[in-house]
Amino acid sequence: MKPYLPLFQKRFEMAAILAILGVILLANIAFKYADFLEFKSYAWATFRGDLVNIVPLVAKDGRSYKRLYVKNGDGVTLTTAYFAKDEFKLNMRVGFRVKTDEVDFLSFLKRRFYAQSVLAWANEPEDKLRAKLFNAIASQHEENLTKELFGALFLAVPISKELRDSVQLLGSAHIIAISGFHLGIIFGFLYALLSVPYRFFQNRYFPYRNARWDISLVVFLFLGFYLWLIDMTPSFLRSYVMGVIGFLSLWRGVNLVNFELLFLCAAFLTAFFPHLAFNVGFILSCFGVFFIFVYVRHFGDRFRVWQSVVIINVWLFLAMTPLVHYWFDMLSIAQFACIPLSLLFVVFYPVEAVLHIIGQGGILDGFIMNLLNVKAYNAEVKTPLWLLAIYIVFSLGAARSRIFMLPLIVLGGGFFLFL
Numbered sequence: 001m002k003p004y005l006p007l008f009q010k011r012f013e014m015a016a017i018l019a020i021l022g023v024i025l026l027a028n029i030a031f032k033y034a035d036f037l038e039f040k041s042y043a044w045a046t047f048r049g050d051l052v053n054i055v056p057l058v059a060k061d062g063r064s065y066k067r068l069y070v071k072n073g074d075g076v077t078l079t080t081a082y083f084a085k086d087e088f089k090l091n092m093r094v095g096f097r098v099k100t101d102e103v104d105f106l107s108f109l110k111r112r113f114y115a116q117s118v119l120a121w122a123n124e125p126e127d128k129l130r131a132k133l134f135n136a137i138a139s140q141h142e143e144n145l146t147k148e149l150f151g152a153l154f155l156a157v158p159i160s161k162e163l164r165d166s167v168q169l170l171g172s173a174h175i176i177a178i179s180g181f182h183l184g185i186i187f188g189f190l191y192a193l194l195s196v197p198y199r200f201f202q203n204r205y206f207p208y209r210n211a212r213w214d215i216s217l218v219v220f221l222f223l224g225f226y227l228w229l230i231d232m233t234p235s236f237l238r239s240y241v242m243g244v245i246g247f248l249s250l251w252r253g254v255n256l257v258n259f260e261l262l263f264l265c266a267a268f269l270t271a272f273f274p275h276l277a278f279n280v281g282f283i284l285s286c287f288g289v290f291f292i293f294v295y296v297r298h299f300g301d302r303f304r305v306w307q308s309v310v311i312i313n314v315w316l317f318l319a320m321t322p323l324v325h326y327w328f329d330m331l332s333i334a335q336f337a338c339i340p341l342s343l344l345f346v347v348f349y350p351v352e353a354v355l356h357i358i359g360q361g362g363i364l365d366g367f368i369m370n371l372l373n374v375k376a377y378n379a380e381v382k383t384p385l386w387l388l389a390i391y392i393v394f395s396l397g398a399a400r401s402r403i404f405m406l407p408l409i410v411l412g413g414g415f416f417l418f419l
Contacts, residue, residue, distance in 0.1 A: 006254070007249065007254050007258055007260045007261055007264070008260070014260065014264075017264070018267060021267050021268060021270075021271040022271070024271040024272065025270065025271040025274060028271065028272065028273075028274050029109065029274055032108070032109055032274065033105065035108075036105050036108045036109075039100055039103070039108065040100050040101075040103070042100055043099070043100060043101070044097045044098065044099060044100065044118075045097070045098050045100050046095060046096070046097060046098070046120065047070065047072065047078050047095070047096045047097075047098045047117070048072060048093070048094070048095045049070040049071050049072035049073070049076075049078065049093075049094065050070065050071055050072075050091055050092070050093060050094075051068060051069070051070055051088055051089070051090060051091060051092040051093075051094050051122075052069050052070065052071045052077070052090070052091075052157075052158055053068075053069035053090070053158035054066055054067075054068060054069075054088055054090065055067040055068075055069075055160065055161065057081075059083075063083060064083075065081050065082060065083040066081070066082045066088065067079065067080070067081055067082075068080050068081075068082050068088065068094075069158065070094055070096065071231070074111075075111055075231065075232060076111045076112070076113075077111065077112045077113075078096065078098065078113065078114075078115065078117065079112070079113070079114040079115075080096060080098075080114065080115060080116070080117040081116075082117075082119065084119070086119070086122070088122070089124070089125050090125065090131075090134075091125035091128065091130075091131040091134075092122055092123060092124065092125050093122070093123040093124075093125075094119065094121070094122045094123070095119075095120040095121045095122075096117040096118065096119055096120060097117060097118040097120050098115045098116075098117045099115055099116040099117065100115070102114070102115045102116055103115050109274060109275060109278075110275050110278045110279075111275040112275075129229065130155055130229055130230075130231075133154070133155060133229075134151050134155055134157060136356075137150050137151055137154060137155070137356055137361060138150075138151065140356060140359060140360070140361035140362045141361065141362050141365055142362065142365070143365060143369055144160075145162065145163050145166070145369065145372055146362070146365050146368055146369065148160060148163050149163060149176070149368065149372075150352070150356065150361060152176050152177075152178075153175075153176065153178070153182075153349070153352070154353070154356070155229070155230055156177075156178045156230040156231065156233045156236070159176065163176075163372070165330070166372040166373075166374075167372075168328060168330045168335075169330060169332050169334055169335070169374070169376060169378060170334055170335065170337050170338060170341065170371070170374065171317065171332075171334070171335030171336065171337060171338030171341075172337070172338045172341050172342075173324075173328070174284075174288070174320075174338070174342075175338070175341065175342065175345050177233075177235055177281055178230060178233050178235065178236045179235035179236055179238075179239055179281070179285050179288070180235070180236075180238070180239035180242070180243075180285060180288070180289060181342075181345075182236070182239075182349065183223060183236060183239040183240060183243060185345075185346055185349050185350060186219075186223065186226070186350075187219055187223065187243070189350040189353075190219045190222060191215055191216065191219055194215050194218060194219070195211070195215060198211055198214065198215055199211065213251070216247060220240075220243065220244060220247065223240055223243070224240065227240050233281070234273075234276050234279040234281050234282035234285070235281040235282055235284070235285035237269065237273075237276075237282075238265065238266070238269055238276075238282055238285050238286060239285065241265055241268065241269055242261070242262065242265040242289070245261065245264070245265055245268075246261065249261060257293050257296045257297060257300070258293075259290070259293060259399055262286065262289055262290060262293065266286050269282075280327050284320070284323060284324065287320065287323055287395075288316060288320060290395070290399070291315065291316055291319045291320065291395075292312060292316065293399070294319075294395075294398045294399055294405065295308075295311070295312055295315050297399070298402040298405065299311070299402075309343070310343070313339045313342050313343060314339055315409070317335075317336070317338055317339055317412070318408070318409050318412030318413055319395075319408050319409070319412055320412070321411075321412040321413075321415050322383050322387065322388065322391045322411050322412055322415065323383070323388070323391070325381055325382055325383045325415060326382065326383040326385075326388050329380040329381060329382045330378050330379075330380065331378060331379050331380070331381040331415060331416070331418060332376045332377065332378035332379075333376060333377070333416065334374060334376035334378075337374075352364070379418055381415060381418050387411075391408070391411060394407050394408055394411075395408060
């Protein structure tokens with residue numbers, strides 16, 4: 001086997017690219033600030049978009065209200081409280097008058113802010129492709145939880161607090177959030193599906209073509225369309241960009257298990273989409289890949305493939321626990337279920353996709369509902385900022401030496417001592 005080429009021949013090359021990305025980042029922040037000043041120049045600004053989530057809540061005074069999430073064409077999400085009795089439907093086109101003095105620049109930069117708003121108008125849901133697909137998926141299920149579940153799995157539709165609590169209890173939030181895990185499964189499934197007809201025609205008409213290149217290119221084009229369909233979900237966006245860059249790097253002879261490559265992808269995406277620096281899904285997605293690289297670098301050649309698949313799932317579960325609990329506080333012994341669930345999901349995901357295509361998506365709903373209704377003792381445990389900082393230092397150390405992997409495992413497993 002030929003040795004892998006370095007991603008950069010000289011350190012100056014990476015420094016130059018990072019400098020260019022830094023300039024792009026500053027320019028994008030400057031443009032965003034100009035948009036912010038224009039937005040703030042009005043006491044009340046009009047915000048138009050699609051209603052992507054509706055959360056019914058009860059205020060402290062006992063009044064019922066709805067928390068509405070409205071996303072506009074630029075991907076900016078407005079969150080607002082609505083106390084009137086109006087009926088809303090998902091995917092409705094709505095317009096709100098937003099009180100701008102409640103919005104600061106950091107929230108504006110994150111492209112997700114809360115503001116007092118007044119409903120200006122609301123139209124029936126638009127007949128968009130994503131809405132049609134969601135309705136087709138939902139029509140195959142009777143329970144709201146399974147409708148939400150498969151809407152999230154296939155179209156990144158926001159989920160209710162009830163479903164979120166269920167998946168957090170099982171430690172399977174990473175399965176619900178479309179990310180690199182899903183991209184890998186989709187890529188493998190489509191590649192295998194297209195290989196048979198491609199080989200048939202290649203042998204007869206174009207034997208000179210490279211099958212791996214052609215099939216991979218077609219699959220990446222499909223994944224690009226899918227990325228657009230699910231509204232550029234941050235974790236999947238990171239996965240897609242890294243997949244494309246990794247695919248091109250592989251053809252250059254660059255090792256894909258490369259921390260420089262991961263850092264470059266994260267820097268590239270943050271420069272062009274500054275709001276990703278504040279997105280929890282994007283951050284956790286990057287760390288997930290980082291810990292996979294750590295394992296492969298130190299132990300990738302010591303075990304068989306099937307053994308590594310199992311070990312990686314255990315390693316990721318423990319290594320990600322302190323990071324996850326900086327943002328999410330539910331801790332339960334039931335979260336260990338995510339290890340076998342992650343392994344089963346590799347088969348479950350494509351099977352359910354096929355079942356939904358043929359109109360039989362509800363076949364496994366009984367089993368799924370039993371799983372989602374599992375009850376287990378849980379506690380609220382948060383990672384303090386000082387511990388998070390120490391943990392990140394240990395994590396960076398693990399990229400260089402396997403000796404740092406032990407404290408990561410101890411800290412990750414130590415969280416469950418609180419139970």
